[in-house]
Amino acid sequence: MSNNSILLKIENNIAFITLNRPEVFNSFNRDMALSLQSILDDCESNNTVRAIVLTGNGKAFCAGQDLKEVTSPELNPxxxxxxxxxxxxxITRIRNIEKPIIGAINGVAAGAGAxxxxxxxxxxxHEKVSFIQAFSLIGLIPDSAGTFFLPRxxxxxxxxxxxxxxxKIPADEAExxxxxxxxxxxxxxxxxxxxxxxxxxxxPTKALGLIKKSLNQSLTNxxxxxxxxxxxxxxxxxGTEDYAEGVAAFIEKRKPNFIGK
Known part of the structure; x- marks a missing residue:
């Protein structure tokens, strides 16, 4: 499935979401941002999706905001x-979706992209990736929860x-x-x-979702x-079926078959 600036492929209960404006290093304009929100909503409501991968097409993961949009008198929102x-x-969708989201960072992640x-x-x-809080270099402050998550x-x-x-922080230093x-x-x-x-x-993805909710609330509790x-x-x-299956598999010394329920 394609949504112009965002690509979505669902396979083996995994939603692969790809930022797809490689000619501008996957920087966001309004259409791309709204498309990503819509696709995240679809993945949240789709019961066949049990994990999500977010990545980018081309040399970059995401260079943040498309500055041509914000400097255009016609386009600037x-x-x-x-x-x-x-x-x-x-950001709120990424944190509130009760499914694991893997950030597969395939290239530079700068500004909002980071x-x-x-x-x-x-x-x-991968080892060639770098992360950059590029905001101050053009007179801005970190947004997209940068001042929240980074110090934590x-x-x-x-x-x-x-x-x-x-x-610029290379991937090995980021790790x-x-x-x-x-x-x-x-x-x-x-x-x-x-x-x-x-x-x-x-x-057991129900448990993973509860882990995510617990960690979210630990930030303020x-x-x-x-x-x-x-x-x-x-x-x-x-009370989940996956817990019952996990215990049974442990006792019976076999591999569990979790179904996300």
Whole structure:
């Protein structure tokens, strides 16, 4: 399935979403941002989709905002609309969809592109990738939840420096800083991403969704609130078919067959 600036392929219970404006390094314009939101909504409601892979076509993952759009008197939607109608809804969808989302970072991730990547549940990149908080280099501040996730991933001081200086961070350093999960060799990148997505799509995805909800709320909860939340979600997880199957498979010493219910 194709949606002009976004490509969608569903295979083996995995939705592969590809940013598809390679001629401008997959930078976002309004049509692309709204298309991505619509496709994420479709993936959320599609019961056959149990894991999502977000990647880019060409040399870049995403270079952030298409600056030609914001400098065009005819096309410029203005920063209020860009943030409130484009990027903020993308970030909230990524975090609120109760399915694992893998950020498969295939090339440079800059500006909003870097922060969309960091909002994913599991972020992998090949060894040639770099991440850039490019906002300050043109007189802006990090958006797309960059000021929220980055200090929580790598610490306040390092996040402050990267946001202010706009340093280019290669993939191996991003892994060392715990900005991303793992670096994968370029020659095996596509195969390894597919294996990871297949593994996650065949896990007890109801539990993965509850893990995601728990982690989201841990960002603002205190200890007592989080303990209460864990109790609530653990009871919910224990009532799933996948929990029953996981226990039975463990006792019977066989591989479990999870169905995401």
């Amino acid at each position: 203005g920063f209020k609309k860009i943030l409130e109608e484009h990027y903020n809804p993308i 922060n969309i990547a960091l909002a994913c549940d599991v972020v992998v990149a 991933l790598i610490g306040f001081q390092k996040a402050s420096a990267l946001a202010m200086l706009g340093d 060392r800083l715990s900005m991303i999960y793992k670096v994968i060799p370029l020659e095996t990148f596509e195969d390894e991403v597919n294996k990871l997505a297949y593994k996650m799509a065949n896990m 205190n200890l007592d609130q989080q303990l209460a939340l864990e109790s609530k979600y653990q009871i919910e997880a224990a």
